[in-house]
Amino acid sequence: MTTDLINRLGKIVGPRFVSGEAEERYLYSMDPGTMPAAAPDAVVMPANTKEVQQIVALANELNVPIVPMGAGLVLSGLTRALKGGIIIDMKRMNHIIEVNPQSRYAVVEGGTSQGMLKAYLKKHHPQLKHSMPDAPPIATMAGNVCIHGSGHLSVLGGSHSDMLTGMEVVLPSGEIIRTGSCSVSGEWFARSPLPDLSGLFVGWAGTTGIVTKLGIKLFPNYKHNDVLIFVAEDADLMPEIISRLTNTQVAEDMTPWMSPKPAWAKGFLHINIAYGAHTKKELTFKRNLLQASVREYIDQKIAGFLPLPPPQKGRFLEIPSPDLARFADLRKGGGFEYVGAMMAIEHFPEAYRAGLAIAEKFNVSYSLGARIIGAGHCMMFFFAYAFNRADAEDVKRASDALDATNTAALKIGGIPWKAEQPAQKQIIGKMDPGTFSLMNRIRATLDPNGIMNPGNWEI
Amino acid sequence: MKSIKFNPDVCVNCETIDCLMKCQYVSFKDVAEAREEKLKINDKKDSRVLEECLTCYACQEYCPVNNNPFYLLVERQEEKGILPAPRPIIEEQLRMMAPKGRITKQKVSGPVVDMCAFPMLTGCVRGKLFEGASTIVGTDIFCNIMWLHFAKNSTIRERVPEMIDNIMSFYLKDADTDELICFHDECFGTYTSVADAYGIAVPFKPVHQFDYYNQRLDILKDSIKPINAKIVYQRPCSNRLCPQTDKVLDEIFEKIGAERVVRKYDRQNALCCGGVPRAHQRDELADELVEKNINDMLSVGATYCVFNCPFCMATLGQEVAEKGLMPILVSDLVQIALGE
Numbered sequence: 001m002t003t004d005l006i007n008r009l010g011k012i013v014g015p016r017f018v019s020g021e022a023e024e025r026y027l028y029s030m031d032p033g034t035m036p037a038a039a040p041d042a043v044v045m046p047a048n049t050k051e052v053q054q055i056v057a058l059a060n061e062l063n064v065p066i067v068p069m070g071a072g073l074v075l076s077g078l079t080r081a082l083k084g085g086i087i088i089d090m091k092r093m094n095h096i097i098e099v100n101p102q103s104r105y106a107v108v109e110g111g112t113s114q115g116m117l118k119a120y121l122k123k124h125h126p127q128l129k130h131s132m133p134d135a136p137p138i139a140t141m142a143g144n145v146c147i148h149g150s151g152h153l154s155v156l157g158g159s160h161s162d163m164l165t166g167m168e169v170v171l172p173s174g175e176i177i178r179t180g181s182c183s184v185s186g187e188w189f190a191r192s193p194l195p196d197l198s199g200l201f202v203g204w205a206g207t208t209g210i211v212t213k214l215g216i217k218l219f220p221n222y223k224h225n226d227v228l229i230f231v232a233e234d235a236d237l238m239p240e241i242i243s244r245l246t247n248t249q250v251a252e253d254m255t256p257w258m259s260p261k262p263a264w265a266k267g268f269l270h271i272n273i274a275y276g277a278h279t280k281k282e283l284t285f286k287r288n289l290l291q292a293s294v295r296e297y298i299d300q301k302i303a304g305f306l307p308l309p310p311p312q313k314g315r316f317l318e319i320p321s322p323d324l325a326r327f328a329d330l331r332k333g334g335g336f337e338y339v340g341a342m343m344a345i346e347h348f349p350e351a352y353r354a355g356l357a358i359a360e361k362f363n364v365s366y367s368l369g370a371r372i373i374g375a376g377h378c379m380m381f382f383f384a385y386a387f388n389r390a391d392a393e394d395v396k397r398a399s400d401a402l403d404a405t406n407t408a409a410l411k412i413g414g415i416p417w418k419a420e421q422p423a424q425k426q427i428i429g430k431m432d433p434g435t436f437s438l439m440n441r442i443r444a445t446l447d448p449n450g451i452m453n454p455g456n457w458e459i
Numbered sequence: 460m461k462s463i464k465f466n467p468d469v470c471v472n473c474e475t476i477d478c479l480m481k482c483q484y485v486s487f488k489d490v491a492e493a494r495e496e497k498l499k500i501n502d503k504k505d506s507r508v509l510e511e512c513l514t515c516y517a518c519q520e521y522c523p524v525n526n527n528p529f530y531l532l533v534e535r536q537e538e539k540g541i542l543p544a545p546r547p548i549i550e551e552q553l554r555m556m557a558p559k560g561r562i563t564k565q566k567v568s569g570p571v572v573d574m575c576a577f578p579m580l581t582g583c584v585r586g587k588l589f590e591g592a593s594t595i596v597g598t599d600i601f602c603n604i605m606w607l608h609f610a611k612n613s614t615i616r617e618r619v620p621e622m623i624d625n626i627m628s629f630y631l632k633d634a635d636t637d638e639l640i641c642f643h644d645e646c647f648g649t650y651t652s653v654a655d656a657y658g659i660a661v662p663f664k665p666v667h668q669f670d671y672y673n674q675r676l677d678i679l680k681d682s683i684k685p686i687n688a689k690i691v692y693q694r695p696c697s698n699r700l701c702p703q704t705d706k707v708l709d710e711i712f713e714k715i716g717a718e719r720v721v722r723k724y725d726r727q728n729a730l731c732c733g734g735v736p737r738a739h740q741r742d743e744l745a746d747e748l749v750e751k752n753i754n755d756m757l758s759v760g761a762t763y764c765v766f767n768c769p770f771c772m773a774t775l776g777q778e779v780a781e782k783g784l785m786p787i788l789v790s791d792l793v794q795i796a797l798g799e
Contacts (some may be wrong), residue, residue: 023520057680227619231545231547231548232547233546233547233550262555263554264551264552264554264555265551268547268550268551284746287742288742288743291742297545298545298740299546301542301544301546302545302546302547303547304544304545304547304548304740305548305740305742306551307546307548307734307737307738309734309770309773309774310773310774310777311773311776311777312773419532456580
C-alpha cells in the first residue's frame with residue numbers, strides 16, 4: 001500500500017514533494033520534546049489548497065490517517081503520526097496574500113512562518129507588526145494560532161487565537177470552508193458578527209481540519225521601544241504586582257521569569273515589561289505610569305526595577321527572545337520541553353512553588369516563567385525542562401517531571417497548554433463530561449472516517 | 460573593622476559646611492541648617508540627608524579638609540539600614556559583581572592596565588598609546604567602589620582586600636612592575652582615596668589613566684595631530700575622589716588640540732549622568748538631570764562629548780548621540796589625535 005500511496009501522492013504534488021524514505025520518516029517521527037517517536041508512512045508537501053484537498057480525498061479513499069504539520073516545533077508531539085499515515089508538511093504554502101494597513105490585518109497561507117511575515121512587514125509595511133511567539137522564526141502562523149499560542153503583543157491583544165480574523169480550512173471530508181468575515185464579504189477583518197466557526201479548528205490539535213489560509217491582526221509598530229525588568233523577592237506579591245502593571249494598559253508584553261541561572265537571579269522573581277511609543281515623550285509617560293503603579297513596593301524597598309543602561313536593553317528587546325533558546329541548549333543534546341499551563345493570575349505563587357518542588361524532586365534543569373495574556377486576564381505559566389536527548393536517563397527524568405507538572409497544573413486549577421497525548425487524557429479526566437461528549441460528536445460529524453490526527457483528544 | 464578616617468571636631472568648627480551647602484541635589488536654607496544636619500550624621504542621628512542623598516560622591520571633593528564626609532554618610536546609611544535602592548536590586552547586583560573565583564595566574568608586564576570587571580572595554584587598550592600593555596580584568600579584581608551608591612561599606616571592606624590580594628598574587632607579584640594603570644578612575648579612587656579612608660593597605664602603585672596618557676603623549680608628541688575640536692566633558696562621580704587629575708585632563712586636552720568648552724555643569728558643578736538615580740528608582744529625577752546636562756552641552760557648540768567613565772557613557776551615550784554630539788572615551792579621543 002505504501003508504494004501505491006507514495007505514487008498517488010506524487011501525482012498530486014509532484015514526486016519531489018513526497019517521500020516514504022526511512023530518512024524522512026525518521027525526521028518527521030518526533031519533535032524536540034520528550035514524546036516517543038511515531039513515524040508516518042509518507043510525508044507530503046502540498047503547494048496549494050487544491051492539492052491539500054486532493055490529499056485529504058486520497059486519505060479518505062485509502063482510510064489512511066493524516067497529520068497536518070507547520071514547522072513541527074510544538075514540542076509536545078502533536079504532529080507525530082501516532083497511527084501512521086501521512087504527515088502533511090505545510091511549509092510550501094508560505095505566501096503572504098494580503099496586508100490591509102488600514103484595517104490592520106494580514107492574510108497568509110497556512111505554512112507561512114512567523115519570520116516570513118515579520119520580514120515582509122519590515123520591508124513593505126514598517127509601520128505594522130504582528131505578535132511573534134518566542135519560538136524559532138520558522139514556526140508557522142497557523143500552527144501557533146491553532147495551539148492558542150501567545151507572543152510579544154499578548155498583553156495588548158490576548159492570545160494569538162484572539163488575534164485570528166478568519167480561516168480557510170480543508171475539512172476532513174475534503175470540503176473547503178471559510179470562517180469569519182471572509183465567508184461573507186471576502187474581506188478578512190473580523191470573526192464577528194457571525195457564529196464563530198473558527199473555534200472548530202483552534203485547540204483541536206489538528207483533529208478537525210487543515211488550515212490553508214488565515215487572517216491575523218496587525219498592530220502599530222512603534223518607533224521607540226523600551227523594556228523594564230521588575231524584580232521582587234516574594235512570590236505571594238506577584239498576582240497583585242501583575243494586576244497593577246497591567247492595570248496601566250501600557251505594556252505590550254509581560255513575561256515573568258524565575259531561573260536558577262544566571263546565579264544572581266536565583267530566588268528572585270522578575271517581570272520583563274515591554275512597551276513602545278511613537279515619541280520619546282510618550283515613552284517616558286508610559287514608563288512613569290508603569291513605575292507609579294508599583295511605587296508602593298518600591299518605597300517599601302521590597303521590589304524594584306533593575307537598572308539597565310540603554311546598551312544592555314537590546315537583548316531584552318529582541319523578538320523572538322533568544323533566552324529560551326539559550327536555556328534549551330543548557331544540557332546540550334537538543335532536548336527541550338515545557339509544560340505551559342493556562343491559568344488564572346492568582347495561582348502564580350502556587351505554580352511557582354510547585355515548579356520548584358518538582359525540579360528539586362526530579363533533579364532537572366529548570367526555568368519557570370509566564371506570559372501574561374490580555375490585561376491580566378490569565379497567564380500561560382511555563383515549567384521548562386532542558387534535557388540531553390542522547391541521555392536516556394535524562395530524558396526519563398524530564399519526562400517524569402513533565403508528567404508531574406501536568407498533574408500539578410491541573411490540581412492548581414490550570415490547564416496544560418498544547419497538551420501532549422498523555423496530558424490530553426489527564427485534561428479529559430477532569431473535563432465536564434458534556435463538553436467531552438460534544439467534542440466527540442463534532443469530530444464524528446466533521447471526520448466520519450476518523451482520519452484526522454488520530455490518537456489526540458481521545459481516551 | 461577599622462572605622463572611617465574622620466575627625467568630628469573639624470565639622471563642629473567648620474564655617475562653611477561646603478559638603479552640604481554645595482550639594483546640587485539636597486537643599487538647605489542656610490549654613491546653620493546644613494551644620495545641624497551634618498552634625499546629626501556625625502552623631503549617628505537621623506538626618507534627611509541620609510534619605511535624600513544621590514550618592515554622587517561630590518561632598519568628598521567639596522570638603523576643604525578631606526574629612527571624608529561621603530564615606531561617613533554611607534557608613535551611617537548602612538548602620539541605620541537606609542537602603543538607597545530596593546533590597547532585591549541591591550542583592551542581585553551584589554551577586555552579579557561578586558568574585559567568581561575564576562582568576563588564574565597570568566604573566567603580565569608593564570604597563571599593566573586594570574580594566575576592572577569589564578571585559579568589553581579591553582578593546583580600548585590598543586595602538587601606540589598602550590604599546591606593550593597587558594590587561595587584567597574580571598569580577599575577581601573588581602574595585603567594588605560601586606557599593607558606595609548602595610549603602611554597602613561592609614561589602615567594600617569585605618571585598619576590596621580580596622581584590623587587592625588577587626591583583627598581587629595572580630598578576631603583579633611576578634611582574635616587572637609594581638604600577639597598575641587604572642583605566643577606570645573608580646579603581647584609582649578605590650586604591651587611593653577609599654583605601655586610605657578605610658585603612659586598607661595597597662601594596663602596588665595605582666596610576667590614574669590621565670597621568671599615564673599625559674606621559675605617553677609627551678613620549679609620542681611627534682605623532683600628535685591636533686584634533687582642533689570643541690569638546691564637552693562629562694565628569695563622573697568617581698573623579699570626585701581624585702580631583703587633582705582633572706588638571707591633568709586639561710593638559711591632555713591641550714596637547715591633543717581639544718578645547719574643553721566652559722559650561723555650567725563641568726568641574727565642581729558636574730552633574731550626575733543619571734545612572735545611579737535610576738538604580739535608586741528615581742527615574743524622573745534622572746530624566747531631569749539628563750535634560751539639563753545635555754541642554755548645557757548643546758548650548759556651547761561642541762563636536763564631542765567626552766567620557767571618562769564607561770558607565771556614564773553607557774547611560775548617556777545614546778542620548779547625546781541622538782542630539783548630534785559624538786560620545787567618546789578619553790582614551791579613544793587621544794588615539795584619534797595619535798592618528799589611530
